Amino acid sequence: MPASQFWNLSKEKQEQIIQASLSEFAEYGFDLASTNRIVERADISKGVLFKYFSDKEALFIYVCDVCMGDYFESIPRVSADSLFDFIRRTTLHKMQFIHHHPLTYQLLVRVLKEPKHPVYAKVVASQFSLVQQFADDLKKVLHQVQLRPGLTWEHVMNFITWVGFGLQEKYMASIPDVVDERLEHSFQPMIDELNVYLDILRFGMYKGASES
Known part of the structure; x- marks a missing residue:
């Protein structure tokens, strides 16, 4: 600080x-x-x-913390029909934020592409409190959504977090270092796969499962 x-x-x-x-x-x-x-x-x-x-x-x-804080603060905390609707809205908002804050994107991509760098690792570690605060805000926004018996919001948030980190690790190398015409195209495979995992969470993984 x-x-x-x-x-x-x-x-x-x-x-x-x-x-x-x-x-x-x-x-x-x-x-x-x-x-x-x-x-x-x-x-x-x-x-x-x-x-x-x-x-x-x-x-x-500190500069990285400011950048991440600006991003999380910019996410609209508005009511959504479902968790899936909120996540998809947030993904769209992320793309809009990136286009309006190209230097923030460029800096944070540097950090995420070198997770073993001793200083960058400290930046990533410092973001856990922001992620937790966002998760808490998300639960408030979606408080009206009913989970099935035996399932808690902690289970849901853990699933989303682990999927998010996994996709980030899988696709990070193919994401451009700067905001340019390649950006949206390079993000699309990651967004498409995210939607697959959200559908698994929503509908289950077995044939014949129906939408709740």
Whole structure:
């Protein structure tokens, strides 16, 4: 987290530093990013930057946390007819968010494509609280949906989480590093397979199972 001096800055100056850092990290990744370029873009001195953040790693993790927080906060918390409707809406929203925030996408794809990188691994670990908060919000949105006896929301969320991580691992290498004309086409196989697993959750896996 930033030092207290950072929070004493105006919102505009905070955003200037965040955007300068995001541009640098998205373009160069953590290892090749230059704090000299960041402070030049942010119009501050390096000494001032390191009053706000203990080191480049702390700055990187904070910027990633801001990006992920912005994404989760942008997801509409509106009532849905079913869990499946909500997930499909969220998938569409994710594509819209990516197109409007190309640098955020570029940075987070860097992180996800190198999960064994020591700093990127810390970023991924720091996101679990956001994922949990999103899951809690999802349960509130879908509180009216009745589950069959013996099934809890924890079971459902675990299934969705594991499928999501599995698909991410399977398709990450084929996803472009930047937002371009290939993006939607490259995401489509992952979306199609996600829909298959959602149908398994909804209808079961045996022939003759009927929609509930």
